[in-house]
Amino acid sequence: MADLRTTIGALQLKNPVMTASGTFGYGLEFADFVDLSRLGGIIVKGTTLEPRQGNAYPRMAETAQGMLNCVGLQNKGVDYFCQSIYPQLRGLGTAVLVNVSGNSPENYAECARRIAALDDIPAIELNISCPNVKQGGMAFGVTPEGAASVVKAVRAAYPKTLIVKLSPNVTSIADIARAVEAEGADAVSLINTLMGMAIDAERRRPVLSIGTGGLSGPAVKPVALRMVWQVFDAVKIPIVGLGGIMNATDAIEFILAGATAIEIGTANFIDPAVTEKVVEGIEAYLERHHFGSIRELIGAAHCG
Amino acid sequence: MRKYILDLRLRSISHPRPGYAVLRLTDPQGALPPMQAGQFVEVRVDDSPTTFLRRPISINFVDRQANELWLLVHAIGAGTEALTTLHEGATLNVVLPLGNGFTMPAQSGQVEKAMKDATNVASAKAERWLLVGGGVGTAPLLYLGQQLVEAGVEPVFLLGGRSAADLLQLDLFERYGQVFLTTEDGSAGERGFVTQHSIWDASAAQPFARICTCGPKPMMVAVARMARERGIACEASLENMMACGLGACLCCVEDTVDGNLCVCKEGPVFNIEKLKW
Numbered sequence: 001m002a003d004l005r006t007t008i009g010a011l012q013l014k015n016p017v018m019t020a021s022g023t024f025g026y027g028l029e030f031a032d033f034v035d036l037s038r039l040g041g042i043i044v045k046g047t048t049l050e051p052r053q054g055n056a057y058p059r060m061a062e063t064a065q066g067m068l069n070c071v072g073l074q075n076k077g078v079d080y081f082c083q084s085i086y087p088q089l090r091g092l093g094t095a096v097l098v099n100v101s102g103n104s105p106e107n108y109a110e111c112a113r114r115i116a117a118l119d120d121i122p123a124i125e126l127n128i129s130c131p132n133v134k135q136g137g138m139a140f141g142v143t144p145e146g147a148a149s150v151v152k153a154v155r156a157a158y159p160k161t162l163i164v165k166l167s168p169n170v171t172s173i174a175d176i177a178r179a180v181e182a183e184g185a186d187a188v189s190l191i192n193t194l195m196g197m198a199i200d201a202e203r204r205r206p207v208l209s210i211g212t213g214g215l216s217g218p219a220v221k222p223v224a225l226r227m228v229w230q231v232f233d234a235v236k237i238p239i240v241g242l243g244g245i246m247n248a249t250d251a252i253e254f255i256l257a258g259a260t261a262i263e264i265g266t267a268n269f270i271d272p273a274v275t276e277k278v279v280e281g282i283e284a285y286l287e288r289h290h291f292g293s294i295r296e297l298i299g300a301a302h303c304g
Numbered sequence: 305m306r307k308y309i310l311d312l313r314l315r316s317i318s319h320p321r322p323g324y325a326v327l328r329l330t331d332p333q334g335a336l337p338p339m340q341a342g343q344f345v346e347v348r349v350d351d352s353p354t355t356f357l358r359r360p361i362s363i364n365f366v367d368r369q370a371n372e373l374w375l376l377v378h379a380i381g382a383g384t385e386a387l388t389t390l391h392e393g394a395t396l397n398v399v400l401p402l403g404n405g406f407t408m409p410a411q412s413g414q415v416e417k418a419m420k421d422a423t424n425v426a427s428a429k430a431e432r433w434l435l436v437g438g439g440v441g442t443a444p445l446l447y448l449g450q451q452l453v454e455a456g457v458e459p460v461f462l463l464g465g466r467s468a469a470d471l472l473q474l475d476l477f478e479r480y481g482q483v484f485l486t487t488e489d490g491s492a493g494e495r496g497f498v499t500q501h502s503i504w505d506a507s508a509a510q511p512f513a514r515i516c517t518c519g520p521k522p523m524m525v526a527v528a529r530m531a532r533e534r535g536i537a538c539e540a541s542l543e544n545m546m547a548c549g550l551g552a553c554l555c556c557v558e559d560t561v562d563g564n565l566c567v568c569k570e571g572p573v574f575n576i577e578k579l580k581w
Binding site (some may be wrong): 022023024025029030032033045053054056057058059060062063064065066067069071074217268269270271272273 | 306307308309348354355356357358399544545546547548549550551552553554555556557558559563564569
């Protein structure tokens with residue numbers, strides 16, 4: 001049996017397969033389809049200091065090999081998460097991470113501080129890349145200075161493993177990755193969604209309520225893969241790769257490009273059982289190619 | 305309710321009119337799981353290159369004896385078109401059952417009892433419920449009608465369409481209760497919208513205990529207003545655009561008195577008191 005264990009900062013994962021924030025609820029929604037304890041980790045949906053209603057409907061548009069969303073971080077706030085959701089997530093047998101968002105460095109830091117108090121949440125994923133909120137979100141993630149300011153504040157407030165989720169809507173994602181590494185991020189995850197839009201030709205109006213949204217699904221995979229490849233050459237901290245992963249082969253490609261772990265997002269909507277299948281598929285790949293450990297594959301496409 | 309991902313086999317497909325299909329699906333592996341009237345399924349569309357997401361389709365009928373799930377599909381885009389042109393024997397990957405169905409008599413009795421704090425609740429036996437549907441939105445009302453008859457309630461159907469051709473499965477509805485029709489062009493039943501039908505005046509003497517509605521949103525909003533004016537409890541089944549169908553993506557939200565709620569998970573059936581209509 002090949003060794004699927006992988007490490008991100010102080011976080012040990014039983015395998016590299018995690019779920020992307022906002023696509024897997026709190027995991028419990030998928031418990032009928034997936035043995036959650038088989039997963040490397042679950043990243044629960046974007047959580048903010050204060051409750052947020054998110055954007056108006058319509059929030060979704062189907063596109064060629066993908067979809068746009070403009071949900072806008074709808075959530076009931078960090079205190080609700082700590083009191084009502086967290087107790088249900090203990091003992092799932094997998095690492096549970098929280099995706100944290102905000103609209104100022106202080107506000108991100110306070111949210112992170114409250115989650116740091118939860119014993120069974122070993123890491124957070126800092127969302128400086130949501131394209132669907134007016135204030136904060138992606139605004140911080142598109143300049144090295146903005147990204148650094150948030151990571152600096154959160155690093156001071158959060159002692160556990162800190163993963164920073166990067167936006168692809170930038171000129172050089174490697175520059176942003178270097179900036180967050182310099183401020184003490186333990187890892188980066190990429191990519192968040194690509195900004196896009198859809199227009200209804202019959203109604204002659206944008207489909208989404210706020211006009212634009214974030215594109216996800218197989219359509220973005222080549223872009224995501226390229227960015228993981230570039231960031232692997234730019235930083236020493238581990239990379240969590242995501243963007244259009246639909247199966248184990250896609251996941252292996254991200255690992256070969258330089259990812260230490262991967263996240264599955266939109267694919268959960270097409271096949272609610274996909275995550276467990278990807279774990280099995282990675283296992284089979286390692287057996288088939290006679291690798292003893294998944295760690296042998298990280299960045300392996302860069303050699304030679 | 306436990307949810308499943310099943311590979312169902314298309315036992316037969318019929319086309320009640322061009323662009324519409326009734327898919328009769330069975331599970332070759334065993335008995336279909338429990339399903340409530342008003343719940344829906346998410347169907348993977350395999351034969352349409354431009355269709356990426358599953359398609360949410362309401363449960364039209366469950367034939368337990370034949371172990372069949374019926375879906376009434378209206379081709380409104382490439383995904384639903386692919387579903388209406390399937391051939392017998394095809395395999396369909398379906399996630400089911402999803403969402404919450406219509407409140408059934410035993411449950412609704414309790415709710416009303418709690419609401420009115422009265423001991424004198426009318427017995428289910430005498431109750432008549434009005435089921436108002438428009439267009440393809442009539443689909444879940446067939447299974448609901450059958451379930452109500454089983455529960456000892458008398459369903460009365462009020463179905464509307466633009467013209468007679470829009471009114472589907474009428475022979476099946478008639479098995480479970482009286483059927484009243486409206487069409488905008490007057491080609492069947494009374495001319496006009498469902499809310500203009502004379503049954504609303506006639507029912508003043510013997511009011512309906514409850515109203516259930518499914519169809520275009522403007523129709524349901526109008527039906528909800530009629531229900532409110534008459535003080536009749538009412539539930540509506542919504543069909544906002546969905547991605548996951550499981551309450552994970554938060555795309556299909558409806559703005560309710562409790563904030564943005566997922567139609568797929570907290571609905572699709574809502575008591576109108578929750579809706580800002």
